[in-house]
Structure formats: structure tokens, C-alpha cells
Amino acid sequence: MLSKPETRKDPLILLTILSIAAIGLGSVAFHATMLFEYELCDEVPMLIMIGLALLNKCHAHPLLLTRGRCAAYTACVTTAIGITIWIYAKLALYDFFVASFTALVVADTALGYTWRSTQRVASWARNASLLCIVSGKLLWEVEVRLCAADGRVWPLHVLWHVLSCGSAYYGVLADLASRIDCGLSQAPTALGVVKLSWLGVPFDEVRVVCGQWPPPAKVFKMR
Template sequence: MTGYWGEVDALHTFCEPNYASSAFVAEFWNSLGSAVYCFAALSGLVSTAGMVWQVRCGWWALLLTGLGSITFHGTMRYNAELLDELPMLQLIACATLAADGAHPWTRTPRGRALLLGGMAASLGGLTAAYLYTRTFYLFVTGFTLSVLLLFALGLAMESCSPAVGYCRVRAIGCIALGRIAWEIEERFCAAMPTLWPLHNVLGAGGLYGGTQQRGTSFLPKPLAIRANIHHEAVTRAAECPMKPAAVVSTEPPEGCLRGHGDASCGVSHCRISSRDMGHEGDLSKRSPPGSARSGSAQLLKA
């Protein structure tokens, strides 16, 4: 089929009829529904303002995914499809980087090498294989396995605050619900073309699931910080119980920006700037037990 943007040459098409709602947009409603990823990304960027790039890069990748998805569904061209799918793999990479040094499995050189090396090899191999074969289900299978691995990493973390665990479970449930809706549309589209609105359920699940993670990011750790120093900071933070939805200090110390509590999760945390965490000195001298900096940054427990 040829429309306003040229011949439809995407590797995968969806149930929504092309150019049925608009002569200028191939899949009008799917394109409009993809905007929810941008809203979730902007919400995350606002909530993590002042954090190091390892935390924020995931929200930027989600924003690129949303913009690419809008372009893809609006044109249904192959090049636009790559603008949607390749940022999804970048999102997986950013989420993996957020666990570096914060996850207990990465506190040894071997564990860190396995995590980062495995991520680079698997995502790099998947990207190369997908671009070479142009097999859509190769991409879908690889992306799904990557998401499941991230779920496993998240569930292996022990949080200091029960609210963090609740948000994490809700996020997983919403994303799983969206994937189920996507599969129903995919499997039964030929028999029931009217199922095309289910594709936007995936977007809604991604939006809600993404916003649940605003207050549950891994404790920021720049690559310059050694694992043992980061371990000490997390341990000290765990020693000071955090009260949900409470601001630890009215006047935070230098380098520590007062966090914005996540209203839906009841999480309030201190955002550690890259300037504060960019030194390899003894953090115990700057963050004694019970201080605002250590107590409010306790997202994870060693």
C-alpha cells in the first residue's frame, strides 16, 4: 500500500488500518497513543533532575523510543521502524547501567564484568543480527528476554522502604498487562480486526509502569566510584530508617538536593549530584550515619 509517506515497507504492521483515520498519518491512533511514552519519560526526567547520567539516560532513551514510535506508526516505513526499535535496546542498556555498582551482584570486578560485558555482547549481537536478517520476531524475542533479565535484577534487590517494593511490583504488573494486550492483538488480528485498540493498552501500561519507577531508581553511582566505597554508602544509608513521604531535612547539605517524593508510591529520597558522588574519598567522613545525605538516599540495602 502506498500512502502520503510512500509505500508501507515496515517489517511489521498492526491491526489498525493504514490511512483510515487520516490521509497524512498511516496509523493515526497508534501514533497518538505512542505519545504516552514521552509523557512517562518527561515525568522521569523531572523527578531525577540532578542525578547522575546513569540514572537519567534511561529516561532519555524512553523519550527517544516514544518519539520514534510516533514517527513509525505515523509513516509505517522501515527506517522509521528502526527509530522506534533501536532506542528500545538502548533503554535496556541504560537500565542495566543503572544497576552497575548498586546491585549486590556487581560489587566484585568479576560480577561487574559479567553484567556490563554480557549486556554489551548480547545487545550488540541482537542489533547486528536484526539489522542483517530483518526478522521482526528476532527483535521481539531478544527484547522480551532482556526485559525478563531486568525484572530478575530488580527482584534480587532488597529495598529499605516497602514502598519501593510496591512500586516495583506494580510496574512489572502494568508492563506485563500491556504485553498480554499486545499479544492478543497480534494473534487474533486476522480474525477480529476490531481488536486494534488493544495496541494502545501496551502504551498505557508502559506509561503507568514507567511513572511507578520515578522514586525507585537505583542509588546513583558514577563509574569513577569504586564498588567498595559505594557499598559503604549504601550500608550507611540502610542503617537509618526512611519514613515514607517525609522530607529528611529542610536545609539539605551541600551537594545533596532535596528529592521530590513520589506521591503514588510515598517515596521521598535525596538526589545525589554527580559533583557530590564524583569523588572517591571516604564517604563516611561526609555522610555520617543518620545524616540527611545518607538517610534520604537509601533506596537500596546491601
């Protein structure tokens, strides 16, 4: 994802991708040690990543078009993420982390299915992301419940990691496409399109339809 010029030109998308990289490094540290302090290196970036994914919807969702609403929404998201991290780090309540992260994923999915953009690439990537995370979660649940009785189910945990990574990959693309469509990302060509080249994606461009490029300048009135 970092190799794509369109991702490096959108700070929020870039931060989201870096948080996914942090999850990968933290996951390696946790699985190599099985210590709680390294588990935090895995799961705290997960919370940060979903928080950034939620913030990607600012000015791209019908309920988040004004600065005031985006400011209030950003404050709510960052507060929720901060409180969740603090409680989990202090009390080590894994079920609390799982419930909180799941709730944030559901909220992000709901916003993703109700934003302004109707780009086919955004819709396709959004559906692919949801399919990956739901399939991975089902495999994870099976593995967790059966691993004590039969260790041969361990490959299901590997598939969970692969599918959750795929979900993040397509989720970033969905957010990026919607943000480009709403005039929040890089400048389009003269034809109003931004070229894409993402592995496993049957679309090669996204158009600026919902927004304007360049964004309208702020007008100051003299009093």
C-alpha cells in the same frame, strides 16, 4: 520524569529517561509510516533503554558491588545489546528482536527482585512496573491475534502503549530509589533522606540505608 531534580542528578537515570523519550519519537515515526527503517527508530531505543536499566543495577545488586564485576557485567550487557541491534538491523528478524528484548526484560526483572535495597518505594515501584508490562503484553498478544479478524480490537494496542509507558515510568523510579538507597545518586538531607514527588506513587521519600553519602574516598597506599 525529567522535571524531577533527583533524576537529573544521576547520569545513568537521566540517560534511561532520554532513551524512553527516543522510544516515543521512534514509535510515532514507525506508526505513521509502517516502514522498517522507522521501526528501527522505535525498537533500537527499546534495546538501549533496557540495556541502561540493566546497567542501573551496578553497585546496587549484591552480585555487582565491585568495580571488576561491574566492568565485566557492563561489557556483557553492551555486547549483547550491540549484537542484537546489528543482527536485527541486518536481517530484519522481528521474532529475534522480540525474544531478545523479552530475555533482557526478564533478566532486568530478576535483578530488580534480588537487589540490596529494601526501600518500600523501590519495592512498590518495581511491582507496579511488572504489573504494567505483564498486563500490557497480554493485551498486545490478544490484539495481534485478533486484529486481522476483527479490527475493533485496535484500542488494545493503545492500552499496550500506555501500560508499557507506565512500566518504564515505575521502572525508572524503582532503579532511582535503589541507587539513592545505595549511595549512588544525589546527596540526601541531614536526616539521610531524598524527597520524592512522583505521580501515582504513595511515598514521598527514600533513605540512604545500604550505602554511604558521600561515597567513601579511594585510599592510595604508598609503596
